[in-house]
Amino acid sequence: MVPFLRVGPPPDRTRWEGWQQWREIRETFVPAPRLSLREYSGMSPRRRALHDLHRTATHVNMRLQETPMSRRVSDLMRGRLQNNAVKFMPGTRDGLMINGGGFQGKTETACSAAAAFEDLWRAVHHQLLPDQAPLAGTRDVFVPVAYCRLPVKATPKALCKTILDVYGDPHPNTLDDLIRSVRDAVRDHNTTALLIDDVTRLRLHRGDDQDTLDLIRELMDLNVTLVLIGVDIPHSGLLRGAYIDPHTRQWVFPDVKRGKSHNDGASTQTERRFDMVDLDPFDYSTPTGITAFLEHLAGIEEQLRLFHSCEGMLTTGGMPEYLFRRTHGIVGLLRRLVEDGCTEAITSGEERLTPELLARTSIRLGNLADLDPEAGEVPEIPLNVKPPQQPRKKAGRRPRNTVFDDQGDRPAADG
Incomplete structure (x- = not known):
């Protein structure tokens, strides 16, 4: 039996039996092992496909992180x-x-x-x-x-x-x-x-x-x-x-x-x-709120299984502010954006999350049949949020024209 694949439908918590099943398994998911790209490349095609599936399961089953x-x-x-x-x-x-x-x-x-x-x-x-x-x-x-x-x-x-x-x-x-x-x-x-x-x-x-x-x-x-x-x-x-x-x-x-x-x-x-x-959602207007949001992003980053990810991938540069503008600090929207972004990163071979990759990743809320939009159960998703611009590289200084420089005394011509 593959340990990360669910057998049968998910537990129905609105039934006594389903609640007990969920309660007992809620913290038992085993994430994919961390492999180097070299170790991954040495696998057979079947093992690589199975590992990719395990990575996907890891990204969509991230543990529930505590926030303030x-x-x-x-x-x-x-x-x-x-x-x-x-x-x-x-x-x-x-x-x-x-x-x-x-x-x-x-x-x-x-x-x-x-x-x-x-x-x-x-x-x-x-x-x-x-x-x-x-x-x-x-x-x-x-x-x-x-x-x-x-x-x-x-x-x-x-x-x-x-x-x-x-x-x-x-x-x-x-x-x-x-x-x-x-x-x-x-x-x-x-x-x-x-x-x-x-x-x-x-x-x-x-x-x-x-x-x-x-x-x-x-x-x-x-x-x-x-x-x-x-x-x-x-x-x-x-x-x-x-x-x-x-x-x-x-x-x-x-x-x-x-x-x-x-x-x-x-x-x-x-x-x-x-x-x-x-x-409440995260607050990005105070130092305390920003710190809490960055800690939450660091917790997400630690759970990702992308080969080119690195420390600070979600917490440095313009990424935190971009993620906040894409989700308004709403935990569920952030989770869905990261899940779909990881799928795109694996499919495209980029193997890391960047503002440019997330810019082409739409936030899809899935099946909303059991939600009531009139009761506010479906949040408004920010649209047309531009990724942060990369800083331009400073152009190198043009070399100084030395044609008219004094080169010193020249040696006399041979007689």
């Missing part, structure tokens, strides 16, 4: 999940909203933080509660983290079915039964964190979307930490009716008082509180 922005999100999220997980008292748990633009790494940052928490939580349970481990051959009912995406056209029923699909549970027919099944599933599977992605797909001028938002807020009553991920949450309308507590600086949502998803116990519930954390 993602570190802030991860630290807050891991702390919130751990704090809420060890609370004994019933009641609502403070939630978390992760806000940012499209392709800025919100989903990967949140999923990585949730997976790290689950690694810890499973280890603790295995050590302290070994008798509660599932029996061999039976289904594991312990699902600490559930991840789902809000449907493009959201309704309370559609959201309930999406959550039940995570566990592989059946869908009852009525809304009341669906909500009851969701509550039972979250409790029975001991779910501690529920991540709902693409939450800003809600259009609150529609009654169904308002009812769906009410249902989302009610899910906080399940002793579960609710993590909402979306694009431009402050301007999406999701915070309508909410206010910032001057003491805690948290967003406070009043109790649900309307909507088809309203339940009888809503009037006795406490207010729902969320912290909002922003995942």
